[in-house]
Amino acid sequence: VNKALNSFEDYFTGTKEEHDLILGQLYFFRAWWHFEMMKWLGGLPYVDQEFSASETPQLERLSYLECADKVAEDFSRAASLLPVDWDKTTAGKKTMGHNELRINKITALCYLGKNYLWAASPLMQHGAQTGGARTYDYDAGYASKAADALGEVLQMVESGSTQYALVSFDYEDIYNHKKSKTATNCYSDLFFTTGQAWLQPGSTEAIFRGPSTGWSFTRYNYSRTFGPNALCAQDNKIHQPTANYVEYYGMENGLPLDDPDSGYDPNYPFKGRDPRFYHDIIFDGVQYINGDPGADAAMKYAGLATGGSMRAVSNASRTGYFYQKLVPHTCQKIDQGSADDYGPNPHAYIPYMRLADIYLMYAEACAVKGGPAGKSDKCSLTSIDALNKLRDRVGAGHVSTKFTGNAYMDEVRRERAVELAFEGHRFNDLQRWLLLTEPKYTVKTSAEFIRVEDESFFKDNDPRDARVAEYHQEVILTRDFSAKHYWFPLMRDDTYIFDGFVQNPGWE
Structure with a gap:
């Protein structure tokens, strides 16, 4: 990037539009790569000059905030140079309809x-x-700047002046991720597509994605690891959410499970939950096999009660749950013709950034400014309005007005845990909130309970209505994190190059 920027004006030939498009991308990627490394390593040298191959850089590490200010300068430059939609530029018309992976003004903002x-x-x-x-304890100044940048984007989205919009959550059969007949795109399309000619997931909500040929990995690896190994025949990598994480999925009325007004009943732990729970989570009694199960008849209805057919620690669920947010449960050897064979063209991919995250970050930044009613002058939405946009999309109740102060920030964070579950954001969130080392988050639990209903119940009834007995959680492991784990270690060889490039605390 620095090499290109140093020689750009000497060698560039083209239009003013092409000039700005190239410069905007260069500034964006210089900022983006620094930011991506800072998330894990903290403040770094900001490399904004070109070095020859024979030269040893002598750039000292900046503080995180010093580095963030330089990142902001480059993202701001990029936003001023890039278009909202490449399809509406002269240069972009040459690749009309194929510009969805290009960074733009919205991405930079x-x-x-x-x-x-x-x-x-x-x-x-x-x-x-x-x-x-x-x-x-946030910094109000930086939070206000965050709210303004994100609010500028949301105001454009809300007014319909961008190509981005929240996808629908409209299902005929939510357990099988079957869209309603009137749905043109749906929540599942953010992460997984079938029958769409290998279409990369993301739909109208993906703000930043990398290029992907992931359909081959989808078919042979990715989609074969989201259930019990006996059914998902590939490498024995079982994906299962812990019971205490699943508790972030509150009730359909919008309240968290532990709220006295939520209506949660541990004898019916799957009843009346946030609609995203039924989309994302496989719980006891869900019909896991749609076809003829043959020798696997014991797993036709997910046996996730204590001692159930899918509770083997070595190759099934240690926690009492599977998840199917990113890949549907039909990606298994019996139902594979409908989901993960080559015929239906399966493609799994998680966007780096999607629109729902913008609503969530805006809500958090505005909450620092003024709680539920906090807002940016760049946007008509308040913090609580932004959260309720996501609740409205899925049909969950609004955030209760009884939550104020820190309790409201807890709801902002809980909404983030549910909406972005399993998409790769959780570690960095707990890290930046100074919660990574705290027992509530280092302890991982399993759901233990007795299935009361017999198998015939699940043939004729919705599994969410099933009664259980003795529901409780048991600790299965505790992460041993200390203060040093808030920042990852630098490679030792790098820290030996010169004195000013110091190792992160605790890793010396």
Whole structure:
């Protein structure tokens, strides 16, 4: 990038539009790569100059905030140079309809907002520490900048002046991810497509994706690892959410499970839950095999109660749950013709950034400014409005107005845990909130209970209505994290290059 920027004006020939398109992409990627490394490593040297192959750089590490300010400068430059939609540029018309993977003004503004929100977050403001006492202590200045950048995007989205929109959550059969007959795109299309000529997932919500030929990995590896090994015949890598994470999925009325008004009943733990629970989570009694199960008849209805047919620790569920948000449960050897064979063209892919995340980050940044009613002057939405947009999309109840102060921020974070579950954001969120080391998050549990209903119940009834007995959770492991784990270690060989490039604390 620096080589290109240094020689760009000397060698460029073309139109003013082409000039700006190239420069905007260069500034974006210089900022993006720094930001992606900073998330894990903290402040770094900001490499904004070209070095010859024979030269040893002598750039000292900046603080996180110093680095974030430089990242912001480059993202801001990129946003000023890039178009909202490449299809509407002269250069972009040459690849009309094939520009969806290109970065644009929206991408740059969203990452600008994310960079500012991360800079505002407790870890970046107060440094690595245990105890969680400062988890609500954000920097209001950086949060305000984040709200403005993200709010500018959301105002354009809300007015319909971008190509981005939240996809629908309209299902005829939510357990099988079967869309309603009137749905043109749906929530599942964000992560997995079938019967669409290998179409890369993301739909109208994907703001930033990498290129993907992931259909081959989908067919042979990815889609074969989301259920019991006896059915998902590939490498024995079983994906299962812990019971305490599944509890973030609250009730359909919008309240968390532990709220006294939620209506949650541990004798009916799967009843009346947030609709995303039924889309994302395989729980006891869900019909897992649609075809003839043959010798696997014991697994036709997910046996996830204690001692059930799918509770083997070595090759099934240790926690009492599977998840199917990213790949439907029909990706298994019996139902494969409808989901993961070559015929239906399966393609699994998780976007780096999608529109729902922008609503969530905006809500968080505005909550720092003014709680539920906090907002940016760049956007008509308040913090709670942004959260309720996501609740409305899935048919869940609005965030209760009884949540204020820190309790409201807890709801913002819970919504983020549910909406972005399993998409690769959770570690960085707990890290920047100074919660990574705290027992609530280091302890992992399983759901233990007795199935009361016999098998015939699940043939004729919705599994969410099943009664269970003695529902409780048991600890299965505890992560041994300390303050040093808030930042990953640098490679030792790198820290030996020169004195100014120091190792992260605790990893010396």
